[in-house]
Amino acid sequence: MNIVILAAGQGKRMRSSLPKVLQPLAGRPLLAHVIALARATAHACGRAARIVVVVGHGAEAVRAAFAADPELHFVVQEPQRGTGHAVQQALPLLDAALPTLVLYGDVPLLRVPTLAGLIDAASRDPDAALGVLTVHVADPAGYGRILRDAAGHVRGIVEERDASADERRITEINTGILFAPTAGLGRWLAGLSSDNAQGEYYLTDVVAAARAEAYPIVSSPAADADETLGVNSKAQLAQLERIAQRRHAAALLELGATLADPDRIDVRGTLQLGSDVRIDVGCVFEGHVSLADGAQIGPYCVLRDSSIGARTVVQAFSHLDGATVGAEAIIGPYARLRPGARLDDEVHIGNFVEVKASHLERGTKANHLAYVGDAHVGPRSNIGAGTIFANYDGANKHRSEVGANVHVGSNSVLVAPVQVGDGATIGAGSTVSGTVAGGKLTVARAKAVTIEGWRRAAKKTG
Numbered sequence: 001m002n003i004v005i006l007a008a009g010q011g012k013r014m015r016s017s018l019p020k021v022l023q024p025l026a027g028r029p030l031l032a033h034v035i036a037l038a039r040a041t042a043h044a045c046g047r048a049a050r051i052v053v054v055v056g057h058g059a060e061a062v063r064a065a066f067a068a069d070p071e072l073h074f075v076v077q078e079p080q081r082g083t084g085h086a087v088q089q090a091l092p093l094l095d096a097a098l099p100t101l102v103l104y105g106d107v108p109l110l111r112v113p114t115l116a117g118l119i120d121a122a123s124r125d126p127d128a129a130l131g132v133l134t135v136h137v138a139d140p141a142g143y144g145r146i147l148r149d150a151a152g153h154v155r156g157i158v159e160e161r162d163a164s165a166d167e168r169r170i171t172e173i174n175t176g177i178l179f180a181p182t183a184g185l186g187r188w189l190a191g192l193s194s195d196n197a198q199g200e201y202y203l204t205d206v207v208a209a210a211r212a213e214a215y216p217i218v219s220s221p222a223a224d225a226d227e228t229l230g231v232n233s234k235a236q237l238a239q240l241e242r243i244a245q246r247r248h249a250a251a252l253l254e255l256g257a258t259l260a261d262p263d264r265i266d267v268r269g270t271l272q273l274g275s276d277v278r279i280d281v282g283c284v285f286e287g288h289v290s291l292a293d294g295a296q297i298g299p300y301c302v303l304r305d306s307s308i309g310a311r312t313v314v315q316a317f318s319h320l321d322g323a324t325v326g327a328e329a330i331i332g333p334y335a336r337l338r339p340g341a342r343l344d345d346e347v348h349i350g351n352f353v354e355v356k357a358s359h360l361e362r363g364t365k366a367n368h369l370a371y372v373g374d375a376h377v378g379p380r381s382n383i384g385a386g387t388i389f390a391n392y393d394g395a396n397k398h399r400s401e402v403g404a405n406v407h408v409g410s411n412s413v414l415v416a417p418v419q420v421g422d423g424a425t426i427g428a429g430s431t432v433s434g435t436v437a438g439g440k441l442t443v444a445r446a447k448a449v450t451i452e453g454w455r456r457a458a459k460k461t462g
Helices: 031-046 059-065 083-093 112-123 182-190 205-212 234-254
Strands: 001-008 048-055 072-076 100-106 128-137 145-148 153-159 172-181 219-222 263-274 283-291 303-306 319-321 348-349 353-358 366-367 369-373 375-377 389-390 401-402 414-420 431-436
Touching: 001 031, 001 083, 031 048, 031 100, 031 112, 048 083, 059 303, 072 083, 083 182, 083 303, 100 112, 100 182, 112 128, 112 172, 112 219, 128 205, 153 205, 172 234, 182 205, 205 219, 234 263, 283 348, 303 353, 369 375
Parallel strands: 001 048, 001 100, 048 072, 128 219, 263 283, 283 303, 303 319, 348 366, 353 369, 369 389, 375 401, 389 414, 401 414, 414 431
Antiparallel strands: 100 172, 128 172, 145 153, 145 172
């Protein structure tokens, strides 16, 4: 089937230089949600999808945002003269032998069963029918109203600006979503008029055109009004963000996760869970994150594109980005794992410790105020408080190799490239480079000297 996504609007009320359909919702642009919905719906209905996105304001930015998706087709609406005019621009790219589903790039929360129900309702008629998605709302202000005849059949849609007082009291509204035979859609669009309050060509007018031909029209209701909400302002975007996050929380609870407060979690990507996972308040998950069986995430942590092993504990206020952590490890509080951090089972990373592009083997610990960068540290080693790996010479990064069962004393500096042998001990306060012998104590610090007769400078008086 054809799927047309209208994404040409400027979104002036967003007060943003970013095109409206690129505004982020749950970590992805609004339009990305709609494209994913379109594909999922086609798959659920057993149909192939040809997706045409109608762009206008910020067209180049929108194209660029989806440049990696070769299956999308774009067409520009310029000038923007209403929704009917927008669909007209897409017609040359559609297969006239297939029906067309029309979606909106700023309506991201629709569910697949809702659209599948619309498609099914419109497809039951042997000659096909024009299907319209409707919804009942408590406050219909601002929306087009569904007009029905005495038998309950849809006879048209009236926009609020053009509605009478009686029509404005109707609570069944048009969502703008429709499913139509493409040949008929093209015919009805060709007959549209811009004789209305906005001087635009309304897509909704195709309903009256179809009725004038005595063409069968069916409506399908959306059970949840939240699904059909659009975005025209930052306030509405925030409203939809909360709805999306409540959906995420409900899905996590259904999977068996324990959430300290379902209203205080943000999933801005995908979160894969094992069993008996516990997540405290204020946590943010971005990109793709996986939490294995029994993992515990403390309050106010941020995890991005990271994998956490079974029964590992990530304590409060820790930030993990591009990290892989094994089982039964302890991270934090206030730890930072940067891209390329690979921690094996039972590794301990404590408060104010940063790890970047480094592999720490099983049982290794860095519990306080340390930086481990561009390094490989063997199993059961200990990195003392205040220790840093000096990996950058001002132009290039250099790697360090630290063996098994190494003890690095507090406040040490390992100047890369450095190789530390198995079982080595580096005395506190040492600065080492090159090769450090295994199984021995290495101390590299200046000898303490006391200067007799020295006096501290005093402030001048008078």
